[in-house]
Amino acid sequence: MAPPSLKMELSDSVQRGLRxxxxxxxxxxxxxxxxxxxxxxxxxxxxxDAGLLEEPELKQVEGVLLKRIHAATTTFILEAxxxxxxxxxxxxxxxxxSFSSERIEILYSCYxxxxxxxxxxxxxxxxxxxxxxxxxxxxxxxxxxxxxxxVNEPFYLISLNTENKGSPEDITFTCTMEQLQDMVGKLKxxxxxxxxxxxx
Amino acid sequence: xxxxxxxxxxxLKQVGTELSEEVGSVKDFxxxxxxxxxxxxxRVIDPGLGSPLPTSLPPGMSARFRVGMSLAQACQDIGYKxxxxxxxxxxxxxxxxRSLLMFLVEKLPRENAExxxxxxxxxxxxxxxxxxxxxxxxxxxxxxxxxxxxxHGETQSLGVMHSFHKQPLSLPYCIKDPGxxxxxxxKDYQRDFLPPVTAQLAHNATVAASLLExxxxxxxxxxxxYNEWNSQGLLSRLTPQDYRARKLTRxxxxxxxxxxxxxxxxxxxxxxxxxxxxxxxxxxxxxxxSAASAHTLTKGSHFTHSQKFTFTQETEAVPSPARRTDxxxxxxxxxxxxxxxxxxxxxxxVDQLTTELKHLSVTNAQVxxxxxxxxxxxxxxxxxxxxxxxxxxLLPDAENNxxxxxxxxxxxxxxxxxxASQWEKHRAPLxxxxxxxxxxxxxxxxxxxxxxxxxxxxxxKIRVSTEEAKKKEEIHxxxxxxxxxxxxxxxxAAYTQRILEIVSNIKKQKEEITKIxxxxxxxxxxxxxxxxxxxxxxxxxxxxxxxxxxxxxSVRKSYKYLAALHENCNQLIQTIEDTGxxxxxxxxxxxxxxxxxxxxxxxxxxxxxxxxxxxxxxNSALAAKVREG
Numbered sequence: 001m002a003p004p005s006l007k008m009e010l011s012d013s014v015q016r017g018l019r020x021x022x023x024x025x026x027x028x029x030x031x032x033x034x035x036x037x038x039x040x041x042x043x044x045x046x047x048x049d050a051g052l053l054e055e056p057e058l059k060q061v062e063g064v065l066l067k068r069i070h071a072a073t074t075t076f077i078l079e080a081x082x083x084x085x086x087x088x089x090x091x092x093x094x095x096x097x098s099f100s101s102e103r104i105e106i107l108y109s110c111y112x113x114x115x116x117x118x119x120x121x122x123x124x125x126x127x128x129x130x131x132x133x134x135x136x137x138x139x140x141x142x143x144x145x146x147x148x149x150x151v152n153e154p155f156y157l158i159s160l161n162t163e164n165k166g167s168p169e170d171i172t173f174t175c176t177m178e179q180l181q182d183m184v185g186k187l188k189x190x191x192x193x194x195x196x197x198x199x200x
Numbered sequence: 201x202x203x204x205x206x207x208x209x210x211x212l213k214q215v216g217t218e219l220s221e222e223v224g225s226v227k228d229f230x231x232x233x234x235x236x237x238x239x240x241x242x243r244v245i246d247p248g249l250g251s252p253l254p255t256s257l258p259p260g261m262s263a264r265f266r267v268g269m270s271l272a273q274a275c276q277d278i279g280y281k282x283x284x285x286x287x288x289x290x291x292x293x294x295x296x297x298r299s300l301l302m303f304l305v306e307k308l309p310r311e312n313a314e315x316x317x318x319x320x321x322x323x324x325x326x327x328x329x330x331x332x333x334x335x336x337x338x339x340x341x342x343x344x345x346x347x348x349x350x351x352h353g354e355t356q357s358l359g360v361m362h363s364f365h366k367q368p369l370s371l372p373y374c375i376k377d378p379g380x381x382x383x384x385x386x387k388d389y390q391r392d393f394l395p396p397v398t399a400q401l402a403h404n405a406t407v408a409a410s411l412l413e414x415x416x417x418x419x420x421x422x423x424x425x426y427n428e429w430n431s432q433g434l435l436s437r438l439t440p441q442d443y444r445a446r447k448l449t450r451x452x453x454x455x456x457x458x459x460x461x462x463x464x465x466x467x468x469x470x471x472x473x474x475x476x477x478x479x480x481x482x483x484x485x486x487x488x489x490s491a492a493s494a495h496t497l498t499k500g501s502h503f504t505h506s507q508k509f510t511f512t513q514e515t516e517a518v519p520s521p522a523r524r525t526d527x528x529x530x531x532x533x534x535x536x537x538x539x540x541x542x543x544x545x546x547x548x549x550v551d552q553l554t555t556e557l558k559h560l561s562v563t564n565a566q567v568x569x570x571x572x573x574x575x576x577x578x579x580x581x582x583x584x585x586x587x588x589x590x591x592x593x594l595l596p597d598a599e600n601n602x603x604x605x606x607x608x609x610x611x612x613x614x615x616x617x618x619x620a621s622q623w624e625k626h627r628a629p630l631x632x633x634x635x636x637x638x639x640x641x642x643x644x645x646x647x648x649x650x651x652x653x654x655x656x657x658x659x660x661k662i663r664v665s666t667e668e669a670k671k672k673e674e675i676h677x678x679x680x681x682x683x684x685x686x687x688x689x690x691x692x693a694a695y696t697q698r699i700l701e702i703v704s705n706i707k708k709q710k711e712e713i714t715k716i717x718x719x720x721x722x723x724x725x726x727x728x729x730x731x732x733x734x735x736x737x738x739x740x741x742x743x744x745x746x747x748x749x750x751x752x753x754s755v756r757k758s759y760k761y762l763a764a765l766h767e768n769c770n771q772l773i774q775t776i777e778d779t780g781x782x783x784x785x786x787x788x789x790x791x792x793x794x795x796x797x798x799x800x801x802x803x804x805x806x807x808x809x810x811x812x813x814x815x816x817x818x819n820s821a822l823a824a825k826v827r828e829g
Contacts, residue, residue: 011418
């Protein structure tokens with residue numbers, strides 16, 4: 001896997017929110033796991049449940065503070081997933097914010113449980129070119145046209161079956177022999193450089 | 201041998217051979233294992249040579265034979281000097297296999313040594329990780345969309361992509377100034393109505409993007425502020441709040457200046473197209489225009505009413521509809537023209553009035569000024585008049601009054617002198633104090649600038665040390681990962697210790713050997729001496745007895761005996777020597793028998809017999825097939 005990043009940088013507001021989350025006098029033992037769980041779930045099911053912080057377990061924490069903690073925690077989680085933080089990074093980061101080891105344990109286990117899904121969520125942000133899955137071709141012969149009486153050239157009709165965003169799509173074009181050779185050469189080059197990149 | 205075997209097995213495991221835990225030494229290797237181990241080693245050493253070789257033995261006997269032959273060939277190609285053939289793999293003997301494996305393991309490229317020589321650093325690690333990821337993705341086969349499970353999401357094309365779309369979030373921690381109390385209404389809103397951040401936007405990809413963006417923005421703002429404060433803020437000797445406030449006012453002033461300079465010459469910019477300045481003048485114009493139109497509405501209402509009235513009357517008089525529309529049109533135009541004229545007139549009126557107004561306001565200001573001046577003059581004059589009045593009052597009793605006045609003047613002069621001396625008295629200490637304070641001030645200034653420079657140095661130090669700490673942490677992490685990736689069961693120290701032990705053992709043995717050698721040499725010397733002595737004694741005796749033998753018969757007999765004795769003794773010695781060599785030979789042979797026994801000869805022979813049978817069977821089966829075919 002990717003190397004662990006060395007230190008997560010957190011803004012002041014996030015640090016303040018996390019400090020309150022780690023503070024035993026603000027969030028007590030019974031509330032902490034529920035709150036962490038809510039934060040993770042809310043990231044994965046965002047935009048659906050405005051009342052997610054109104055669960056009975058979370059009533060103990062004051063409303064504005066709770067929202068503040070929630071915002072900070074979700075930001076922290078996203079940053080951690082984005083940097084592919086490992087256990088030591090997360091625990092050192094949380095230790096700096098005066099979390100107890102027990103709480104770090106709870107948060108980390110939750111993080112591991114949801115990490116894959118969150119990674120997928122982050123990976124789905126962005127753009128991706130279409131994925132070529134198959135190709136069909138036809139060799140045709142150009143005999144003559146309105147200007148030239150004798151052309152007599154073969155040409156290829158290529159149809160690339162691509163898949164974009166999960167739906168199939170066809171790209172169709174014609175090319176002469178040289179163009180096809182050029183394209184095949186370039187594709188081979190690309191494959192070769194991908195292979196080379198994998199053998200560092 | 202155990203140590204050697206352990207090292208060998210470890211190396212083979214690193215190459216990729218699947219060895220179970222029970223295999224503890226080369227003795228336990230089966231033919232399959234040997235073949236797999238050797239093939240994996242060859243593949244690592246020379247991929248071109250090793251790739252056509254199979255890692256497992258085929259079931260057919262003849263195929264096995266061929267595999268054995270090709271393996272032996274490959275080993276010889278790599279440079280193995282020892283005796284090797286198909287039998288090495290199929291009918292293995294421990295020593296042969298050990299020497300072969302030792303050779304192969306020594307030939308293995310030292311990957312770890314190279315890896316530690318590579319440039320280390322974040323980028324190298326990242327590149328390696330990228331390479332690993334690409335490799336993993338290249339290995340993965342493509343799956344049609346229908347067969348895809350969610351867990352394939354990373355390697356196959358992702359289902360639905362969302363572009364990075366960021367929307368502002370309303371966060372409840374906007375208390376930038378802890379001293380500033382936020383409004384109660386705002387608090388109520390945040391507590392009761394503001395949805396949590398993740399519920400503010402419709403889609404969770406957008407939420408993630410927005411949260412990350414927000415965080416990055418906050419971080420970069422903090423970073424920028426930190427840099428600016430360290431480079432400029434500290435030098436300005438202000439508190440952070442003051443520094444911020446000053447910057448804010450400076451910015452505001454600059455904006456104001458810009459605006460003013462842009463708004464002043466509207467005529468210049470009228471040709472310049474639609475700049476900001478012309479916009480401003482447009483706005484001003486539009487204000488003026490709307491004011492003017494309002495003016496016409498109120499002023500010209502009577503006129504328009506009367507006009508309308510007359511026109512409507514006229515149109516009513518004409519019955520034809522076409523005519524009427526024509527007339528209507530005409531009348532409207534006329535009305536428009538007259539209205540425009542009127543409007544223009546009014547506009548000019550307004551302009552005139554505004555200039556007049558300006559003029560008047562200017563004159564008003566002038567008049568006010570004059571008025572103030574006059575008032576001042578008036579006051580002065582009044583004061584003068586009062587003074588004069590007093591002098592006039594004093595005139596009747598002039599002499600008396602003059603004396604009085606002189607006394608008064610003298611008294612005041614006295615008082616002035618008094619006051620001056622007092623002032624002097626006070627002044628000296630005050631000036632002293634002022635000097636002292638000034639000195640203190642300058643001292644403090646110096647001190648503060650010194651401290652400032654110290655602070656700067658400290659800041660630099662802090663930065664440098666944090667960087668160093670970061671770097672060191674990085675190196676530490678890297679080393680830890682490297683350590684983790686290293687095989688755990690190799691304890692280097694133990695190995696070196698053992699090697700040292702072995703070396704010392706060898707030294708001891710060497711000493712013993714030299715001792716024995718010297719002993720042997722001494723013995724040899726003694727033997728040689730003795731033989732020499734014997735020879736010499738014999739020669740002397742022989743001569744003496746021979747001399748006497750000529751004279752005496754009995755002595756001749758004894759001479760014969762002597763010769764016989766000498767011969768017999770020689771024979772005896774010869775026999776003893778022969779026995780020694782035979783004993784040595786016997787020992788050699790016994791050793792050979794032992795080695796042969798350890799080579800599992802009997803078992804191997806049985807195996808060979810079985811394999812021979814199997815080959816014959818295969819051959820006959822093939823022959824039968826040929827015949828059938």
